[in-house]
Amino acid sequence: MPNPTHIQGVSIASLADEFGTPLYIYDGEKITAQVKTLQAAFAAVPLKIKYATKALSNINILKVIRKAGAGVDAVSIEEVRLCMMAGYTPSEIMYTPSGVSFDEIQEAVGMGIMINLDSLPLMEQFGQTYGGSIPACIRINPHIMAGGNIKISTGHSESKFGISIEQLPLILEAVAKYKLQIVGLHIHTGSDILDAEVFLRGGNVLFEAAMQFSNLKFLDFGGGFKVAYKPNDVSTDVIEVGRKVGEAFQEFCKKYGRQLELWLEPGKFLVSEAGYLLVKANVVKQSPTAAFVGVDTGLNHLIRPMMYDAYHSLYNLSNPEGKKVKYNVVGYICETDTIASHRELDEVKIGDLLVIKNAGAYGYSMASNYNSRLRPPEVLIWDGKPQLIRKREDFEDLIRNQQILEF
Template sequence: MHPDRLPGHPHIAYAGDELFVEMIPLSALAQQYGTPLFAYSKASMLAALAAYQQGFSGRQVQICYAMKANSTLAIIQLFAHAGCGFDVVSLGEMQRVLVAGGLASRIIFSGVGKTRAEMHAALEAGVGCFNVESEAELEVLNEVALNLGLQAPVSIRVNPNVDPQTHPYISTGLKGNKFGIAHEHVVQTYQRAAALPGLKVQGIDCHIGSQITQESPYLDAMDRMLDLVEAIEAAGVPIHHIDMGGGLGIEYQGETPPEAAVLWRKLLAKLDARGFGDRPLMIEPGRSLVGNAGVCVTEVLYLKPGEQKNFCIVDAAMNDLPRPAMYQAYHQIVPLKPRDTTPETWEVVGPICESGDWIGHDRDLSVAQGDLLAVMSAGAYCMSMASNYNTRNRAAEVLVDGSQAHLIRAREGYADQMRQERLIT
């Protein structure tokens, strides 16, 4: 029997006893492209984006896809065609946006460790704004901009000390995090930025974390941001836009994050109540646009019963799906073609030589050697974090659009991995 429901979007669902992405059975994709395989629903991504757009109806808002969630070129292209800007954290991500047809003027360049070379390239490309994360970065960016005879448009990322109530590795807005400038130093930092001739102050930015599933952290952060805008402008520095970052969670295991449209109606009401309703906004969603649009298909290689644990060994591994090993994260695992047999409890693990190479603990599955499984909610922070550990080739990726499947990343080969290496002669 197949599960009663799958988390996320209905564009990935069972029809009869077969798991489909939109109108294509995943088993057919696995047969054509092999496993491990990432498959994404175009309709799911556009529906997630539409929820934000609905919440912003009639407002001045630029949605910038946070491409660290998934930086595959065709996915960037999809969001560029849908009118999105992009939040990047490296020169490589910026280059991907430009190759995929995104506009430099709609790029926000974030990150705590921008190099001079990255600043130089971004300024020459004409990026829309730098989200500056430290006072030292202000000074370096000013110097780079003056050397180019340009002014760098800047927002300052504020650390509002709001607890996002999420995993500590993906919490970014507390005093103990490396991101942003502590809110008690923000006004003087803006005054310094306004005094530097190579900078042009544009806005204010915050990002409190990722996989946030409650409204209250956002509402608290908005209050603190608006307090700061009032203080900064009272000190003589105009703030032209407010960037509330991203971080809205998705359902992996029973979470009920707020709907994007509902959350933003509440945040906009707060803006209106405090007199900022006409202020242009930016947001940077990532996971909430792509996370539940993707699945990873994997084949059961071996079943290995044991005295304490039964191991279901699959051909996907921690290099393909890093989140369980890195964050102890949960992904639902379901069969592509369910068996009508009594389930047993399995540790679903990969082939890599690490005890940390697990995909799911204590999963009740009716499974046999050679079966195909779907690891759900794999659209975010899987392929973008994938590696070649154990000299494993990275998986293929397919974008499904109705009854059409587009190969958007060919499976990597060993020659691809070794292309830049040299033997000693």
């Protein structure tokens, strides 16, 4: 696929003129198309999509996803509030906490949000407080190693997430003790899952456990669909996953004796490819062993390359036909701050605009003010028009909550 110079007819270079750099840009049409792709892939089953809000939580992006027909999964009470500000009703939100205080659980229950119980102590507290009066879901750790990176693999035996499937007897004991109203079971094995077999392995764990619960309404398979990062990279065949998982799910429902809903929690799949980080080359320098391009962003805006060794394609928007040169593209943070190593680009000059692709997921949502740097603005391309959905921070934003003492 050629590197885009326009998004929905809008010149990317013109966005730098209008909003400056660095700049996050999101293609609303692409997000909508990704939701529709999943809906089509799982058309044979009663599907509910619960977008993983943590991937990109701007209220306007949440509105786009709601308009496309998807619900949300939130992992903090703040995300719950953002989702409600975007127009979601409590019934459209699942809250999947990890190690939060029980006060936060109670606040979410008070708002009418379904809780995904992810530990035995939480089940005890929940049961002691609410008994069977509040419907809930249980997150199970299936002991499956999956995903492209140990840091984003969440379903293995050493993971902090969920209740071990080996503790199913203790789960059932707590359910019986407090007469808990369990309406769903959930697993999430990790990210960058390529094929249907991993989802089917997780599904088999869910199917077997589900036979112990008589009042289920849904089974939640989590997310983890892989998107393409590199040229000729592979991605999850969601049509195949939808067909195979859908068939297995429907066969289970026959055994269970009732039709349930199948839930999915995509994050990266919906927003990653829709996002771009537009940056400018500040410095081009040659050392005896490498050529460097220093840009006006860094791990404070896009931490994935340094945190996960994630690969992000990038290209020179200003010189698309230049001679090819290998560069290390580095950020302006006072740390080792490498965005791309030994990457072949069209020759870069100071002032050139570079576009970093696959920046929609876990880009702005993981951004920080490290080095006292300011976070960039976000722009949504919607109906062929650029809309500013978050302004660029200024110095006043940086010091807003500091209490300055007199010495």
